[in-house]
Amino acid sequence: MVEERVSRSPSAKEDIAELWSEEKPVSGKARNINSIIAEEEIRMPTPDDELNRVLGGGMVQGSVVLVGGEPGVGKSTLFLQCALQWTAVRTLYVSGEESAHQIKMRAERLSGKNDHLYLLTATDTHTIFQEIKKLRPQWVIIDSIQTLESPYIESAAGSVSQVRECAAELQRFAKQTHTPVCIIGHITKDGNIAGPKILEHMVDTVLQFEGDRHYAYRILRTLKNRFGSASELGIYEMTASGMRGVSNPSEILLTQHDEPLSGIAVAATLEGIRPMMIETQALVTQAVYGTPQRTTNGFDLRRLQLLLAVLEKRGGFQFGMKDVFLNIAGGLKTEDPAIDLAIVCALLSSYEDMALPSNICFVGEIGLSGEIRAVNRIEQRIAEAARMGMDAIFIPKANVKGISKNDFNINVKAVGKVSDVYQELFCN
Numbered sequence: 373m374v375e376e377r378v379s380r381s382p383s384a385k386e387d388i389a390e391l392w393s394e395e396k397p398v399s400g401k402a403r404n405i406n407s408i409i410a411e412e413e414i415r416m417p418t419p420d421d422e423l424n425r426v427l428g429g430g431m432v433q434g435s436v437v438l439v440g441g442e443p444g445v446g447k448s449t450l451f452l453q454c455a456l457q458w459t460a461v462r463t464l465y466v467s468g469e470e471s472a473h474q475i476k477m478r479a480e481r482l483s484g485k486n487d488h489l490y491l492l493t494a495t496d497t498h499t500i501f502q503e504i505k506k507l508r509p510q511w512v513i514i515d516s517i518q519t520l521e522s523p524y525i526e527s528a529a530g531s532v533s534q535v536r537e538c539a540a541e542l543q544r545f546a547k548q549t550h551t552p553v554c555i556i557g558h559i560t561k562d563g564n565i566a567g568p569k570i571l572e573h574m575v576d577t578v579l580q581f582e583g584d585r586h587y588a589y590r591i592l593r594t595l596k597n598r599f600g601s602a603s604e605l606g607i608y609e610m611t612a613s614g615m616r617g618v619s620n621p622s623e624i625l626l627t628q629h630d631e632p633l634s635g636i637a638v639a640a641t642l643e644g645i646r647p648m649m650i651e652t653q654a655l656v657t658q659a660v661y662g663t664p665q666r667t668t669n670g671f672d673l674r675r676l677q678l679l680l681a682v683l684e685k686r687g688g689f690q691f692g693m694k695d696v697f698l699n700i701a702g703g704l705k706t707e708d709p710a711i712d713l714a715i716v717c718a719l720l721s722s723y724e725d726m727a728l729p730s731n732i733c734f735v736g737e738i739g740l741s742g743e744i745r746a747v748n749r750i751e752q753r754i755a756e757a758a759r760m761g762m763d764a765i766f767i768p769k770a771n772v773k774g775i776s777k778n779d780f781n782i783n784v785k786a787v788g789k790v791s792d793v794y795q796e797l798f799c800n
């Protein structure tokens with residue numbers, strides 16, 4: 373436990389708000405809710421379509437966006453590239469980690485040019501707000517929040533008090549001047565954004581930049597959004613010239629095979645309002661040691677154990693002495709329960725060592741009694757499967773009532789239990 377004393381620095385006599393505002397902020401007073409006129413938020417569409425998707429249509433004026441991710445995943449590259457392409461907006465890029473020459477070298481590699489982009493290498497918030505008052509930027513990027521220091525806090529940069537105070541000053545600036553601010557943050561070993569949890573509560577939007585360094589694809593996921601959907605997803609491809617948005621993720625998540633292979637099933641999943649086809653891969657082998665192994669990549673291990681228990685209890689399949697390995701192709705991590713049926717089919721395919729046709733896909737949630745439960749937005753999943761050239765899709769029986777099979781150019785097969793799927797795929 374370390375005691376930190378909060379006091380005003382003698383050198384910073386003027387109030388911090390006066391650095392960006394010509395007038396002193398007016399103290400708030402209570403207003404009747406009926407007297408308040410609701411206005412639609414003003415959005416500023418960025419040149420990046422994937423970024424607009426996760427933000428809900430563009431950058432909202434006065435919003436504060438927090439972006440976290442692993443070191444080297446491409447957070448700084450993504451926002452510098454967007455700042456270079458957004459030539460219609462005066463942007464201030466504040467870096468506390470790199471020099472101006474390093475940022476310039478990256479900008480040349482990204483092959484972008486913007487006459488309205490300004491770089492500032494500083495960590496003191498007093499200096500930053502002085503430059504903001506001179507430039508009057510329309511967009512501010514902070515890289516990163518853990519490197520900033522406020523003159524009001526007597527502690528090292530990156531501490532809990534410094535991160536909270538610097539974020540509060542940036543939030544007051546954004547709300548009073550209606551200037552959008554994007555904050556890049558570090559993460560801990562557990563994958564959480566470093567600093568106090570209140571940091572995520574203070575901002576309007578929290579984005580998580582995910583990706584495996586062994587894969588070229590990066591995922592920008594929305595964890596919180598006060599101005600749009602909180603379950604959106606943007607997919608990028610890391611190239612030598614920067615980040616490239618992937619408009620059709622189903623093509624990159626489905627691998628092409630010259631011959632049928634066992635243990636592979638295609639699932640129609642949904643991330644937010646974005647349908648996509650993903651490939652699930654399973655490997656079931658005889659356990660060499662006493663305790664069978666259960667290994668997953670991109671899927672919840674406890675969910676896999678639940679599905680194995682259902683197959684053993686309701687279907688009679690002996691997985692108790694089998695090693696089970698499961699992988700979601702492409703490095704994608706998904707929590708959609710609608711891919712349960714595809715996982716089960718991939719497990720059964722590897723268990724029986726029989727390959728499934730590559731032109732069929734599956735969607736459905738598995739219950740503890742072995743029934744296939746209904747999922748949401750089934751029409752979008754079926755339409756995406758038809759667009760990707762699938763010939764058949766297995767869906768839950770409970771979803772048939774609300775759709776018309778003739779509306780889709782694909783064979784829709786309704787199933788109610790896991791045993792029905794097994795009979796259809798492996799017994800005919």
